[in-house]
Every structure is written in C-alpha cells, then in structure tokens.
Amino acid sequence: MTSARDEILRRVRSALDGVSPAVAVPPAPRAPDRGDLVALFVERVEDYRAEVTRCTPAELDGLVAEVLNGAQAVVPPGLGLDVAGSVVDHGLTSIELDGIDAVVTRAAVGIAETGTIVLDHQPDQGRRVISLVPDLHVCIVDSSQVVADVPDAIALLDPARPLTWISGPSATSDIELDRVEGVHGPRTLHVVVVA
Amino acid sequence: MSGTFVGMPAFPTAARAALGNTQLRRNLAHATHTIRDKRAQVVGEVEEWEALRLAGAGVKEAALRDLATHLETLEESLIRAGAVVHWARDAEEACEIVAQVAKSHQVDEVVKVKSMATLEIGLNDHLEREGIAAWETDLAELIVQLGDDLPSHILVPAIHRNRAEIREIFRTRMAASGRPAPDDLSDDPAALAGAAREHMREKFLRAKVAVSGANFAVADTGTLVVVESEGNGRMCLTLPEVLISVVGIEKVVATWSDLDPMLRLLPRSSTGERMNPYTSTWSGVHPGDGPQEVHVVLLDNGRTRALADDVGRQALRCIRCSACLNVCPVYERTGGHAYGSVYPGPIGAILNPLLKGVSDEQTASLPYASSLCGACFEVCPVRIDIPSVLVDQRAAVVDSHRDDRRPKAEAVAMKAAAWAFSDSRRLAWAERASGLAGRVMSRFSRTTLPGGRAAAGRLPGPAAGWTGARDLPAPPEESFRAWWDRTDGGQFGEGR
Ligand code: SF4
Numbered sequence: 297m298t299s300a301r302d303e304i305l306r307r308v309r310s311a312l313d314g315v316s317p318a319v320a321v322p323p324a325p326r327a328p329d330r331g332d333l334v335a336l337f338v339e340r341v342e343d344y345r346a347e348v349t350r351c352t353p354a355e356l357d358g359l360v361a362e363v364l365n366g367a368q369a370v371v372p373p374g375l376g377l378d379v380a381g382s383v384v385d386h387g388l389t390s391i392e393l394d395g396i397d398a399v400v401t402r403a404a405v406g407i408a409e410t411g412t413i414v415l416d417h418q419p420d421q422g423r424r425v426i427s428l429v430p431d432l433h434v435c436i437v438d439s440s441q442v443v444a445d446v447p448d449a450i451a452l453l454d455p456a457r458p459l460t461w462i463s464g465p466s467a468t469s470d471i472e473l474d475r476v477e478g479v480h481g482p483r484t485l486h487v488v489v490v491a
Numbered sequence: 492m493s494g495t496f497v498g499m500p501a502f503p504t505a506a507r508a509a510l511g512n513t514q515l516r517r518n519l520a521h522a523t524h525t526i527r528d529k530r531a532q533v534v535g536e537v538e539e540w541e542a543l544r545l546a547g548a549g550v551k552e553a554a555l556r557d558l559a560t561h562l563e564t565l566e567e568s569l570i571r572a573g574a575v576v577h578w579a580r581d582a583e584e585a586c587e588i589v590a591q592v593a594k595s596h597q598v599d600e601v602v603k604v605k606s607m608a609t610l611e612i613g614l615n616d617h618l619e620r621e622g623i624a625a626w627e628t629d630l631a632e633l634i635v636q637l638g639d640d641l642p643s644h645i646l647v648p649a650i651h652r653n654r655a656e657i658r659e660i661f662r663t664r665m666a667a668s669g670r671p672a673p674d675d676l677s678d679d680p681a682a683l684a685g686a687a688r689e690h691m692r693e694k695f696l697r698a699k700v701a702v703s704g705a706n707f708a709v710a711d712t713g714t715l716v717v718v719e720s721e722g723n724g725r726m727c728l729t730l731p732e733v734l735i736s737v738v739g740i741e742k743v744v745a746t747w748s749d750l751d752p753m754l755r756l757l758p759r760s761s762t763g764e765r766m767n768p769y770t771s772t773w774s775g776v777h778p779g780d781g782p783q784e785v786h787v788v789l790l791d792n793g794r795t796r797a798l799a800d801d802v803g804r805q806a807l808r809c810i811r812c813s814a815c816l817n818v819c820p821v822y823e824r825t826g827g828h829a830y831g832s833v834y835p836g837p838i839g840a841i842l843n844p845l846l847k848g849v850s851d852e853q854t855a856s857l858p859y860a861s862s863l864c865g866a867c868f869e870v871c872p873v874r875i876d877i878p879s880v881l882v883d884q885r886a887a888v889v890d891s892h893r894d895d896r897r898p899k900a901e902a903v904a905m906k907a908a909a910w911a912f913s914d915s916r917r918l919a920w921a922e923r924a925s926g927l928a929g930r931v932m933s934r935f936s937r938t939t940l941p942g943g944r945a946a947a948g949r950l951p952g953p954a955a956g957w958t959g960a961r962d963l964p965a966p967p968e969e970s971f972r973a974w975w976d977r978t979d980g981g982q983f984g985e986g987r
Contacts, residue, residue, distance in 0.1 A: 304740065305563070322546050423780045456572075461771075468720055470629075476684040
C-alpha cells in the first residue's frame with residue numbers, strides 16, 4: 297500500500313508533468329522614502345485607535361506607571377524596567393494570567409508604513425501568552441527599532457522564533473461591519489515610543 | 492454545526508431563493524460596498540500596487556510549479572522544528588487524522604480558529620460523530636455555529652445576520668454550550684462582542700487541543716502563518732497543549748522572504764487595512780512557549796486535480812482575501828449560500844469545479860454564476876484571471892455533456908444562432924422577429940431593467956433555466972442593421 301505522502305507527491309509530479317518549474321518572480325517593489333519614520337510609525341499606530349505616547353528614556357518608568365494607572369501588570373523576566381507592583385512571569389498559568397489586568401513588554405521591530413509592532417518573544421517580551429490574556433498591553437518600542445516597511449522587518453526577524461505581529465488592538469467587524477475594538481485579545485494597546 | 496453544503500440545489504435555484512430575501516440583499520450590499528471602498532483606499536495608497544501584485548503572483552506561481560520539491564522541503568523543515576507531519580489524500584483521511592490526535596489526548600472538545608480548509612473537509616461534523624465538540628472561536632463563526640447556519644462570506648461569514656438576529660442567537664443558544672449570554676444583553680455590537688469574549692474565554696482557558704489552518708506555509712523554515720483580527724487565533728495557537736493545523740498543499744511558499752509581498756497584499760485586499768490586527772508565525776515547537784505538541788496535516792483533497800489543469804492551475808494561487816467576492820455583481824445580489832460551497836463568489840465558481848470536477852449538477856452550474864465582467868481579475872492580489880478560467884470551466888461542463896441524448900437548451904440556442912449568423916438573409920429575418928418580440932415585451936412586460944428597458948421575468952419552456960434567476964432584457968425594437976439601412980449609418984439623424 298502506498299502511503300498518503302507518496303501518493304500525493306506522485307499526483308503532484310504527474311500533474312506538473314511537462315510544466316516548466318522556471319518562473320521569473322519579479323522582485324517586490326519598495327515603498328518610496330517617506331521621511332521621518334518614527335513620526336509615520338506614530339501616526340499609523342494611532343490610525344488603528346491604539347494609544348501612542350512618545351517619551352525620553354528618563355521619562356519611561358514614570359510614563360509606564362501613569363499608563364497603568366494602578367492596574368496590576370505582568371512583566372517578562374527580561375523587561376529591564378521596574379514596574380511597581382508587577383508580577384514577573386516565570387511560567388504563570390493561563391488562569392492566573394486571566395486574573396491580571398495588564399502586561400508591559402518591549403518589542404523586536406516597529407514597522408512605520410503599516411503601524412505594526414512585532415514581538416519575537418525574547419526575554420524582554422516574554423512568552424506569547426502574557427501579551428495576549430491581559431486586557432491592556434503596554435508595548436515599549438525604541439525609536440531605533442522602527443523600520444520603513446514589511447520587507448525590512450522580514451529581513452530582520454528570525455523565523456525560528458515565534459512571532460506576533462500586532463497592528464492596533466484586537467478588533468472585529470463581524471456584526472454589520474461595525475468595527476468593535478477587542479474581542480479576544482487585549483482591548484487596549486498602548487505603544488510607548490522611546491527616543 | 493449540523494448544516495452542510497451537501498445536497499445544495501444548483502446555483503440558479505439557490506440564487507432565486509436568495510434574491511427573494513431582501514434583508515440578506517441589503518446586508519450584503521452594505522457589506523460588500525463598505526469593504527470595497529476601504530480596500531480601494533488602502534490599495535490606492537501603494538504607488539506600486541501593480542508591481543506588488545506581479546511579485547505576489549510570481550511567488551505563488553513559482554511555488555506551485557515546483558510543488559513536489561517545496562512540499563518535501565517543508566516536511567523536512569517541520570520535522571526538524573519538532574512538528575509531526577501527516578499527509579491526507581482527501582477530506583475523510585484528514586478528518587480521521589485530526590480525530591485520532593484529539594482522541595489520543597482523551598479530549599471531548601477542541602477549539603478552532605477559522606479555517607477554510609477545515610470547513611472544506613467538514614471537520615466539525617466528523618469530530619461531532621466521534622464525540623468531540625469543535626468550538627469555533629471567531630465571532631462570526633460562533634454566530635454561524637450557534638445559529639446552526641452556514642457561512643456566507645469567506646471573510647465575514649455572518650454577513651447575512653443583523654445585530655437583532657445575533658442578539659437572539661446569543662440569548663437562546665449560548666447557554667447550551669457554555670457560559671450563557673447576560674440577561675440584559677443589548678444589540679449594541681460592542682455588547683455582543685463582549686458576550687462572545689466572556690463565552691469564549693472560558694473555552695480557551697480549558698482547551699487542551701486546538702485546530703487551525705494556515706494562510707501560508709514557508710518551506711525553507713517550516714513556518715506556518717495565521718493572519719487574523721480578533722485574537723482568537725492567537726488564543727488557539729498559544730494556550731492549548733496540542734495544536735493541529737490542516738494546511739492545503741497550495742499554501743506553500745518557498746522562502747521566508749517570499750512572505751513579504753504576501754503580507755503586504757493580503758490585508759489590504761482582504762479587510763482593507765494596511766495590516767490586520769494580528770499575524771502569528773510559528774515553526775514547529777518552541778520550547779517553553781505555546782503548544783509543545785504540534786501537528787501539521789498536509790491536505791490534497793482535489794488540489795492535485797486543479798494543479799493538473801493548465802488553465803485552472805492559477806486558481807491555487809488564491810490567498811482567500813475575498814476581494815473578488817466584494818466586487819462581484821452576482822455575489823452582491825445572491826450572497827454566498829447560493830454557491831453551495833465553502834468557497835463562494837468568483838473564486839468559488841472556478842475553484843469548486845477544479846477541485847471536484849463537474850460531474851454533479853450543483854458544481855457544474857457554478858461556472859455560469861458570472862457575467863464575465865472581469866472585476867474579479869482586476870482586484871485579485873495574485874492576478875488570477877478568473878474570467879478565463881470560468882470560460883474554460885464552462886467548456887469542461889459542456890464537454891461533460893457531449894454524450895447526453897437530449898441536447899441542452901443552450902446547445903440548441905447556440906446551434907440556432909450559428910445557423911442564423913451564417914447567412915445575412917436569415918439574420919435579417921431573425922432580427923425582424925426579435926424586434927417584434929421586443930415591441931411585444933415593451934408593451935406587456937412587468938419587469939423593467941435599470942435604465943427603463945423592459946425585461947422578461949420568468950419565461951416558460953426551455954428558457955426558464957436562464958430566466959429563472961435573471962431578467963432577460965427585451966430585444967430592441969429595431970436591429971442595428973435595420974437602423975443603419977434606414978438612417979444610412981446615422982447620417983440622417985434618428986428620424987424616429
Ligand atoms: S481569487 Fe484572488 S481576489 Fe479572489 S479570494 Fe482568491 S486571492 Fe482574493
């Protein structure tokens with residue numbers, strides 16, 4: 297008996313019998329230079345109804361405390377920032393996380409053209425689950441991490457890591473196409489851009 | 492979900508029913524126009540959109556033309572990354588694999604993130620028969636599932652339901668499958684979404700096994716990609732211990748950098764956003780983060796059949812953005828249900844016959860569910876020439892009837908047309924007859940087309956099949972040739 301694998305590969309080969317595999321793939325075009333990338337990034341993140349604040353490194357801990365406004369936050373072990381009253385994630389269960397209001401993480405890349413932050417879940421960002429279950433996500437992006445467009449991000453990111461691309465808060469338009477922020481993911485996304 | 496598409500009537504019959512539903516038509520028109528406008532805006536923002544389309548089409552076409560190599564590479568990369576790879580020739584085999592994995596973990600439920608492939612193979616029904624409940628977690632799919640209904644649009648499957656209907660479904664059905672909707676639930680979309688959040692959260696937190704599809708599968712890195720909006724995908728891909736992804740073999744792209752044009756094309760074409768809220772990528776098992784047992788089911792189920800079709804092959808480039816649905820004049824009026832398949836609209840009209848063949852009446856009717864206006868090709872981010880494939884599939888349908896004893900009305904009409912057109916005197920006669928019919932119809936018809944032209948509603952006899960779901964414009968009272976003779980090519984004005 298042939299295995300499903302061999303059978304499918306055989307079908308594929310016979311379907312393509314006589315078809316040349318050579319296809320000229322034109323390179324994807326690049327977006328034109330849009331000037332101040334960080335300003336564009338901020339503008340585009342705001343377009344998704346996410347909140348964005350810019351600050352200096354010295355202002356960062358004060359600002360994060362202000363954004364949290366007393367809400368308890370979970371933080372990844374490598375955040376590199378003191379967040380008052382926070383819980384450091386060393387393998388919290390999902391149920392435990394469900395009882396926590398907020399999460400503070402860093403990011404791997406910011407994409408100006410699309411207003412996207414990408415997390416590659418290094419120790420300063422933590423496991424995927426911590427930035428998912430709490431309702432408020434405070435994400436700190438360094439202005440040096442902002443790139444122009446998707447191809448720049450793809451070139452920087454390592455596919456061997458799990459990646460989460462975030463463009464605004466969780467949203468749905470499933471009910472009469474009315475946009476509603478927040479179904480399953482964090483309902484509030486606050487991006488802090490440090491420069 | 493107990494509803495399936497099996498046994499659906501052919502398109503014209505189903506379309507007539509859908510056309511009679513004014514609520515559905517209104518919802519659909521609103522939805523398709525809204526998404527269409529949003530898409531046009533964000534696409535207009537990309538100066539080199541056409542070049543991006545060429546790149547996207549190239550990436551997918553190249554992957555398809557060397558599919559066996561890429562599938563082997565994908566398998567290798569996945570195994571190296573700690574995933575278990577399964578192959579499924581057909582729907583039955585794929586369902587069986589998923590059920591076996593779920594059973595090996597002694598679960599009686601799985602959570603699911605919306606996936607066309609799992610819908611295509613009827614996975615939910617199969618699991619139900621095996622005693623495993625499959626919970627859809629996407630808001631729209633939840634509405635469809637709780638309403639014991641069928642999805643009508645790839646992207647917004649509950650587009651045919653309004654907020655009052657959704658509230659009713661939540662209030663009467665949620666309790667039976669978990670956390671009930673609050674007693675004072677209003678029909679405000681935010682409140683409805685809130686009820687869905689609470690209802691689903693409970694399921695996410697307890698689920699051990701999740702089932703997903705994938706938008707892309709990267710051969711050289713073994714990376715799967717899920718593009719979504721609500722975060723239910725992230726929940727399914729992250730919280731459970733076991734993840735099973737059912738991936739059509741046409742989802743493969745060769746390299747990591749091939750994702751670039753695709754991730755730029757898909758959200759703009761699909762929801763009309765620069766980027767969708769969430770995109771997740773994972774490569775096998777990531778120790779300490781997310782599911783520690785990862786299965787990938789590579790699914791054929793007719794794809795190799797489509798691959799062998801030199802004209803139709805390009806349909807496998809489809810990235811399920813649904814842009815072609817939103818611009819389609821036929822889809823806008825009939826909705827997705829009339830197509831009788833999980834793949835509706837222009838892409839469904841070619842993909843279903845390519846995957847399944849045209850031996851059943853329902854599938855054979857689909858290539859005719861189009862006016863060949865070409866709008867679908869224009870918006871398609873991977874440049875699938877849907878009109879050409881439609882015409883080719885019509886030929887396939889006609890070929891499959893070659894041996895029928897009673898010729899189809901269409902064949903008779905075409906023969907008659909050939910006879911009339913081949914001789915100018917016969918043509919003049921036919922035109923006079925047609926002009927007479929036109930004058931009669933203008934007098935008596937009760938239907939008028941936009942622009943005021945009279946039309947026939949349902950005609951009796953062999954033409955009923957055509958006019959049952961279409962208005963046939965009344966023939967003009969004077970033919971072009973008669974007008975030319977009378978006015979000498981318009982030189983003497985209209986004169987009438
Ligand atoms: S055929 Fe093209 S436009 Fe239609 S859903 Fe597929 S990719 Fe989108």
